[in-house]
Amino acid sequence: MSLKNKLISFGIAFVVCGGGFLLLDVTLMNMQGLSLIFER
Amino acid sequence: MRIPRLLQATLVLVGVYFGFIVVFDYILEAVIPRSLLTMYMFFVTAGVFMVFTYDEDQMRELAAPIKAMVEDPSKRGVRNVVFLLIPLLVGYGVYDKTMPSFDAPVELRTIHPAPPSTAKIYGERVNLLTLENPFRHYETEDPEQFAEYVEEGAAVYIENCQYCHGDKLDGKGPYAEGLNPTPLNFQDIGTIAQLQESYLYWRITTGGPGLPKEAAPWISSMPVWQNFLTEEEIWKVILFLYDYTGHAPRSWGAANASH
Amino acid sequence: MRQFLKVVAFMVVTVGLFAGYSNLGIPQIQPAPPPTEEKIDLSAMTMDQFVALGERLFSGKGTCTLCHNALGRAPELGEIAISSQARLDDPRYAGSASDIEGYIRESLVDPSAFVVVGFGKAGSNDTESPMPSVNSGSIGMSDPETAAVIAYLQDNGGLEITVEIPTDLGEAEDEGEATNSGEPREPITDIQELVDNHACEACHTITDAAGDIGPDLSKIGATQDRDYIRQALLDPNAVIAEGYEEGFMPDDLGQQMYATELEIMVDFLSNLK
Amino acid sequence: MKGTGSLRNVSNKLIYGLFITLVIGLVSVFGGADLFAAYAAGTEAAADAASTGGYGPAPVTTAADYPSYAGVNGRLAIWIFAQLHLWFAAFVLAVPIFVFIIEVIGMRTRDKRYDDMAYEFIKVSITAYSLTAILGGLLLFSLILFYPDLFSYLSVIFGESMFYYALLFFGESAVLYLYYYGWHWLQGGLKKWIHLTLGLTLNAVGTTLMLLANAWLTFMMSPAGVDPAGVFSGDTWAAIHNFLWNPINIHRFVANIAYGGSIVGAYAAFKFLTARNDQEKAHYDWMGYNANFIAICALLPLPFAGYYLAAEIYAYSQQMGITLMGGIFAWLFIIQAVLIGTLFLSANYYLWCGMGRSDGAKRYTKYIKYIAIVLVGAFLVWFTPHTLVLTNSELKSLGGPHHSILGPLGIMPAKNTAVNIMITFTFLSFLFYRRSNKVATVSWEKTGNIIQVALFSAGIVNILFLGIYHGYFTNTVYKVAASIPQVMTTFTVIVGSLILDSFIYRGAKDVGPLHWGRIPDRAQYALFLLAVAFTWLMGLMGYIRSGIRQHWHVVDIMRDNSPDAYTPTLGYAANVVSIATIMFLAMVIFVFWIAQVSTKKSLPAGYWKE
Known part of the structure; x- marks a missing residue:
């Protein structure tokens, strides 16, 4: 596996996991925390 | 190697x-x-x-x-x-x-002593647990009126508070150098942002002499503002403090609701 | 054995480090001593202690919180500073009080002197209060105790405390029951006086004046016999009429009434048809 | 699973075990709740009958109502007895829980070592059991003697449940003796099942006992079922099911397991150090590893259980909450932070040392220093106090008591972030340990690893993001709420990578046999440190839990008017806890010693006539 392939698969997995966590945050915080970003 | x-x-x-x-x-x-x-x-x-x-x-x-x-x-x-x-x-x-030194001994103050549940303010026993800023509700109901109150609070602040707490509310007013403990820096995330408005009301109205014993050494030079300002002026100053620093007062109700 | 001693030494040193850090590493703050308890001795009492005594009476012996609470069964007392003056100025006011202290005392001792609109007994058009007098009947506060409650109410409502701490001792605490004179009282023979003394009409409709906290008794004799009524007086929670809560009716009428009085009451109620 | 055994199987079994623990816990808590609910129906009926007439208000005491005997300070006596009782009780409640799990594992795998280890654990706890009862008796006596009014008031409310408690204790003893003495008799086939049922019963009774005792103490913190004057409504269920009851139940259940694990770990460590041959060494090394594993598994969720308890205390009374976190007790949390950090560091150290057992560990040891850097860094944040001790020159130079950089580390968002990072990296240590003796054979191993790294990175980024963003850029309302997604992130990382790992290492090859017993002696001292720090920490936290009542026996209802009603300084409390800890350790050493004395035979020949 070349370094480039490694980086690409890491990137995809990271985005998927990160997106999942962000969803988790939003669900648990019930949008309260993030709504502050958009309001500002 | x-x-x-x-x-x-x-x-x-x-x-x-x-x-x-x-x-x-x-x-x-x-x-x-x-x-x-x-x-x-x-x-x-x-x-x-x-x-x-x-x-x-x-x-x-x-x-x-x-x-x-x-x-x-x-x-x-x-x-x-x-x-x-x-x-x-x-x-x-x-x-x-x-070896004895010429430094004053290290003193530790509890910066946020636990408030009593009720305090005597303006000759009246108020319940600090339920006390709320009478002007706070304007923030959502009537923002213009609210801005006016903040403005009035700012005027009170400039007349009375900025000498020590500073015109940027950073605790670096002209007299701050001479004081120990130094005036509180309201911009700091660890000060008013951690507290309820009723707590501020209690600390402002009763000042240094109103500190409970656990906050010793009892040397805060904060005046007892209930002797100089009206109740409304103090509430307005509190509005101003939060408004200017961009912090929001801590509120238990909302914190519990979001659990 | 050598291993054992090494382990013991290790443990003791560890505990010692923890203790040392707690003693030397962090500042030692002497917590505030507990607030001093109010003394019951009136002569040595400060006003704060007197107010605290009033607060205890207010939620304890006086049973005031039964009605003066957030449920709105009786007027809210936290705003007494504003409301008392307003009531003195009320054109309907016909009492004898001229200042706030007097008004509060009058409200406690003679609740019907002025009834806040909407809080009178049902049907009395706000001329009669459902509240029993605090110095008679089942509550039976002494004068110093009443004064303490007034002090508490003034303090709580944000008023200047004008009550003076009474100097005649002995009556402050409820050594006896309602009759703390020691002498047995005269039996009451008048049914109206009995009904008033026990504030029955605070909750029940008996004749024309009406309360709706307890069941309507104006036709009780038509449906219930004497035994039922007697039991209802002596042990009110034995049978609860449908739609009413238990625990409201005092269950010590048996101790407060003479047997003759009880029978007068039973006679009277069983004849209401 | 013969001989030295496969590492992965061991830890997998223990993970199943942990799952069973959770099930037992839930069954006991909810089963207990059902039992209580049925009981509640009964007491409500009793309440109806009693109404408000039968009970008086809480007694009002004066200093004269607190007798003194033989110059003994009543508070000190009761403090130490209660603490000792609690330690032993925690130990004897926890041991049957994991003994049961280990026994089940033994039965499933038919590996006799598990059964032997379970038997050895329960043997250790048998003597401790009677010490628990004796200390409980001392606690009760000192309560009656030194605080008669409090005891009589509590017995008005809990009299009935105290009676059931005594009955349950009797039942607990009966089941325990059957379980222990019947161990070798109830072996094999149906008999083993009967024995396991006994074990389950033992745990159910034990947990119910704890729930009852918890109700008494939480009643004193958050009284229920009484009116403001302390007049009891007659409804015992309301008094038991008070506001803080369940938070304490959960916290204690988890903490007991961690504590029991650490004490058994210390036992194994001592046996390891004094082992006479390699076989014994290997056995006790294996036992110590398992005990430490149990302790860490229960330690990981403990900060969250504690956080939940603190949040509930806040919700119950802001007054109590501020006394707890902001007043004089704030410094106690700095001591607590030091101790919890010690626990984490020594648990990690033990895992690292344990990697020496495997010949394949070299592949992972190079990462250890990075884990150490993160752990120590997170730990430094974790114990940075909110109020700094500053000399005058420092005060002047900073322009105030608030440090612009270190100050924010003193408040909750930073601490929550730090503790989640610590937990994640402790888990990473464990993951390396798990892998050290394995070579994966699946074709997608590399991709799997990359996904795992991505999961960890995303989790850590999310924890940091939540901590920094919610700590410093949002309304304070959300500061505390941010900890819940943080916790969930940590759990997701742990569970996700465990699942991923089990797929990557499906059908994996062993590098070589595991060398149980090949571990430096220093690692055993890490186990001792774990046990001592745990004991001391429990004592300290017990002090604060009790201390936030301040001068009340029963908060806002029954006042403490004894001369000892004041709150002592932290140094004094730490000294009391230290003395109690040393007393406890001495007793534990006695218990361990007595457990092995029974197997010794030293009679000279010819003493008895033939």
Whole structure:
């Protein structure tokens, strides 16, 4: 596996996991925390 | 060339110690309290010890120079020097600790003492647990009116508070230098942002003399503002404090609701 | 054995380090001593202690919180500073009080002197209060105790405390029951006086004046016999009429009434048809 | 699973075990709740009958109502007895829980070592059991003697449940003796099942006992079922099911397991150090590893259980909450932070040392120093106090008591972030340990590893993001709420990578046999440190839990008017806890010693006539 392939698969997995966590945050915080970003 | 492990460990410790000092005292220009640094170093040392000793071979390598220094007959000279230096260092430490100095003793104040449940303010017993800012509801109901109240609060602040707490609310007013404890910096995330409005109301109205005993030493020079300002003026100043700093008062109701 | 001693030494040193850090590493703050308890001795009492005594009476012996609470069964007392003056100025006011302290005392001792609109007994058009007098009947506060409650109410409502701490001792605490004179009282023979003394109409409709906290008794004799009524007086929670809560009716009428009085009451109620 | 055994199987079994623990816990808590609910129906009926007439208000005491005997300070006596009782009780409640799990594992795998280890654990706890009862008796006596009014008031409310408690204790003893003495008799086939049922019953009774005792103490913190004057409504269920009851139940259940694990770990460590041959060494090394594993598994969720308890205390009374976190007790949390950090560091150190058992560990040891850096760094944040101790020159130089950089580290968002990072990295240590003796054979191993790294990175980024963003850029309302997604992130990382790992290492090859017993003696001292720090920490936290009542026996209902009603300084409390800890350790050493004395035979020949 070349370094480039490694980086690409890491990137995809990271985005998927990160997106999942962000969803988790939003669900648990019930949008309260993030709504502050958009309001500002 | 490979650095011997004992030297490695020592270098790491010395590096971390001076790293802290350089970063905090010189780069960030915010001195790291020496009492805290001592504790930090204790645990950094523990961490370094852990990393250098979890493996038996590494442990032997680490201990080898010390072992040789103590046991090897050819290291007699070094041994004598070290065995002389260590007691001297300990002696100096004791001397340094016990030697009286001209510094005032270290005092510790509880910055946020627990409020009583009720306090006597304006001759009236108020319940601090349920007390709310009478103007706060305008923030959502009538923003224009609210802005007006904040403005009025700002005027009261400039007339009365900024001499110590500063025109930027950062605790650096013209008189701040002369005070100990220094006036509170409202911009700091650790001050009003952590508190409810009723807490501020209590601290402003009753001032330094109203501090509970646990907040000793009882030397805050905050005046008892209920003798000088009206209830409404104080509530408006509180509005201003939060508005200007951009903090929001802590509210228990909402915190519980969001659980 | 050597290993054992090494382990013991290690443990003791560890505990010693923890203790040393707690003693030397962190600042030692002497917590505030507990607030001093109010003394019951009136002569040595400060006003704060007197107010605290009033607060205890207010939620304890006085049973005031039964009605003066957030449920709105009786007027809210937290705003007494504003409301008392307003009531003195009310054109309907016909009492004898001229200042706030007097008004509060009058409200406690003679609750019907002025009834806040909407809080009178049902049907009395706000001329009669459902509240029993605090110095008679089942509550039976002494004068110093009443004064303490007034002090508490003034303090709580944000008023200047004008009550003086009474100096005649002995009556402050409820040594006896309602009759703390020690002498047995005269039996009451008048049914109206009995009904008033026990504030029955605070909750029940008996004749024309009406309360709706307890069941309507104006036709009780038509449906229930004497034994039922007697039991209802002596042990009110034995049978609860449908739609009413238990625990409201005092269950110590048996101790407060003479047997003759009880029978007068039973006679009277069983004849209401 | 013969001989030295496969590492992965061991830890997998223990993970199943942990799952069973959770099930037992839930069954006991909810089963207990059902039992209580049925009981509640009964007491409500009793409440109806009693109404408000039968009970008086809480007694009002004066200093004269607190007798003194033989110059003994009543508070000190009761403090130490209660603490000792609690330690032993925690130990004897926890041991049957994991003994049961280990026994089940033994039965499933038919590996006799598990059964032997379970038997050895329960043997250790048998003597401790009677000490628990004796200390409980001392606690009760000193309560009656030194605080008679409090005891009589509590017995008005809990009299009935105290009676059931005594009955349950009797039942607990009966089941325990059957379980222990019947161990070798009830072996094999149906008999083993009967024995396991006994074990389950033992745990159910034990947990119910704890729930009852918890109700008494939480009643004193958050009284229920009484009116403001302390007049009891007659509804015992309301008094038991008070506001803080369940938070304490959960916290204690988890903490007991961690504590029991650490004490058994210390036992194994001592046996390891004094082992006479390699076989014994290997056995006790294996036992110590398992005990430490149990302790860490229960330690990981403990900060969250504690956080939940603190949040509930806040919700119950802001007054109590501020006394707890912001007043004089704030410094106690710095001591607590030091101790919890010690627990984490020594648990990690033990894992690292344990990697020496495997020949394949070299592949992972190079990462250890990075884990150590993160752990120590997170730990430094974790114990940075909110109020710094500053000399005058430092105060002037900073321009105030608030440090612009270190100050924010003193408040909750930073601490929550630090503790989640610590937990994640402790888990990483464990993951390396698990892998050290394995070589994966699946074709997608590399991709799997990359996904795992991505999961960890995303989790850590999310924890940091939540901590920094919610700590410093949002309304304070959300500061505390941010900790819940942080916790969930940590759990997701742990569970996700465990699942991923089990797929990657499906059908994996062993590097070589595991060398149980090949571990430095220093690692055993890490186990001792774990046990001592745990004991001391429990004592300290017990002090604060009790201390936030301040001068109340029963908060806002029954006042403490004894001369000892004041709150002592932290140093004094720490000294009391230290003395109690040393007393406890001495007793534990006695218990361990007595457990092995029974197997010794030293009679000279010819003493008895033939």
